[in-house]
Amino acid sequence: MEKIINKFQVKYLQILDENGKCDEKLKPKLTSALIKQMYEYMILTRVFDEKALKLQRQGRLGTYAQTLGQEACQIGSGLCIKNEDFVFPAFRENGVYMLRGMPIEMLFEFWAGDERGMQIPKNVNMFPITITVGAHLPHAVGTAMAFQYQKKRGAVITYFGDGATSEGDFHEAMNFAGTFKAPVVFICQNNQWAISVPVEEQTASETLAQKAIAYGFEGIKVDGNDVFAVYKATQEALKKARSGKGPTLIECFTYRMADHTTSDDAKKYRKESEVKKWAKRDPISRLKKYMIKKKIFSEKYEKEVLARAEKQIDVAVEKAESIPRYKPEEIFNYMYETLTPDLKEQQEKMKEDLDSGVKEEDKAEEVKEVK
Ligand SMILES: Cc1ncc(C[n+]2csc(CCOP(=O)(O)OP(=O)(O)O)c2C)c(N)n1
Ligand SMILES: [Mg+2]
Numbered sequence: 001m002e003k004i005i006n007k008f009q010v011k012y013l014q015i016l017d018e019n020g021k022c023d024e025k026l027k028p029k030l031t032s033a034l035i036k037q038m039y040e041y042m043i044l045t046r047v048f049d050e051k052a053l054k055l056q057r058q059g060r061l062g063t064y065a066q067t068l069g070q071e072a073c074q075i076g077s078g079l080c081i082k083n084e085d086f087v088f089p090a091f092r093e094n095g096v097y098m099l100r101g102m103p104i105e106m107l108f109e110f111w112a113g114d115e116r117g118m119q120i121p122k123n124v125n126m127f128p129i130t131i132t133v134g135a136h137l138p139h140a141v142g143t144a145m146a147f148q149y150q151k152k153r154g155a156v157i158t159y160f161g162d163g164a165t166s167e168g169d170f171h172e173a174m175n176f177a178g179t180f181k182a183p184v185v186f187i188c189q190n191n192q193w194a195i196s197v198p199v200e201e202q203t204a205s206e207t208l209a210q211k212a213i214a215y216g217f218e219g220i221k222v223d224g225n226d227v228f229a230v231y232k233a234t235q236e237a238l239k240k241a242r243s244g245k246g247p248t249l250i251e252c253f254t255y256r257m258a259d260h261t262t263s264d265d266a267k268k269y270r271k272e273s274e275v276k277k278w279a280k281r282d283p284i285s286r287l288k289k290y291m292i293k294k295k296i297f298s299e300k301y302e303k304e305v306l307a308r309a310e311k312q313i314d315v316a317v318e319k320a321e322s323i324p325r326y327k328p329e330e331i332f333n334y335m336y337e338t339l340t341p342d343l344k345e346q347q348e349k350m351k352e353d354l355d356s357g358v359k360e361e362d363k364a365e366e367v368k369e370v371k
Helices: 032-057 071-078 094-099 104-111 137-149 168-179 227-242 272-279 283-293 299-321 328-334 341-356 360-370
Strands: 011-013 086-088 156-161 184-190 218-223 248-253
Touching: 011 227, 032 071, 032 094, 032 104, 032 227, 032 283, 032 299, 071 094, 071 156, 071 184, 071 227, 071 248, 071 283, 086 137, 094 104, 104 299, 137 156, 137 168, 137 184, 156 227, 168 184, 184 227, 218 227, 227 248, 328 341
Parallel strands: 011 218, 086 156, 156 184, 184 248, 218 248
Antiparallel strands: none
């Protein structure tokens, strides 16, 4: 006997196209105030990003990973998160942090290399930035399962890229989430690049969303530059998670407009024409077009929003740069609550060297001489 025992489908959702044309039937209920909030947070995210890039170029920040082009993925989803929820970001989610009430100066502090910037205030309910690709996904699912055991109301939402879907951590997390119906929403920002690896070389799957099917739950692909679509898909996924109906994978199809980080030069591996094509699909300008049509936008409003965002960011930079620097030996203080004996020894040695004026260059010379 031979028969088809199952067929699968993957939904794609777009509500607002690149010309700002809206499918009113699909559009969720959104007040003008909420649409304005979407626009204002997307502008704030972009202003943060532009400022961070400039500061890095001036040597005032360390390596920085830009958000440019991914604002709708972050603000559309971030606006659905409630206080009792918990968020596990990767490393581009500055917009989500700001939306959750993270003091902006702490983000600058972190990107300038000061770990104390990631001592996240309790009410923000977010995990620290995770640079290790996909490593936070099992933690996210574990937390969602803990919510389940403790009969807590919250859900967990986690962000990662297309590259992360090739990691074992992603598959283990998805498997646990599906098996235990954990209240978690996986937001994959498919920006089509993992440094220099295009998504076509990442996987043979037609969509990333369909990976959820193998783990027994729904995956949906949305236009990630359409803030309404991201908002609607996240609202529905969170509702499902909160009512015990399990996880969802949302693939937000978007584009990384910037280099991978400030240490990268994307011109070496991708065509300018591709970047130009995606610039026309900019998430902010399409929302602006829609708002103009709906008469909830004016030049005056645009200027005010920008000026307010720039002020907010400038104040945060000033605050971040006025925080007294920590001593070099304090870098050991942020991994464990109590230092392990070998780290304690290293810290003491470092402190001794610093106190006696031994410089890192001198130590390197010593090593060379021994060789
Ligand atoms: C486990 C691990 N392997 C490799 C790296 C180096 N690395 C940093 S970001 C990145 C690409 C990530 O691509 P993606 O998941 O698509 O996220 P995006 O950078 O596009 O937001 C890689 C390979 C890392 N940080 N962690
Ligand atoms: Mg990517």
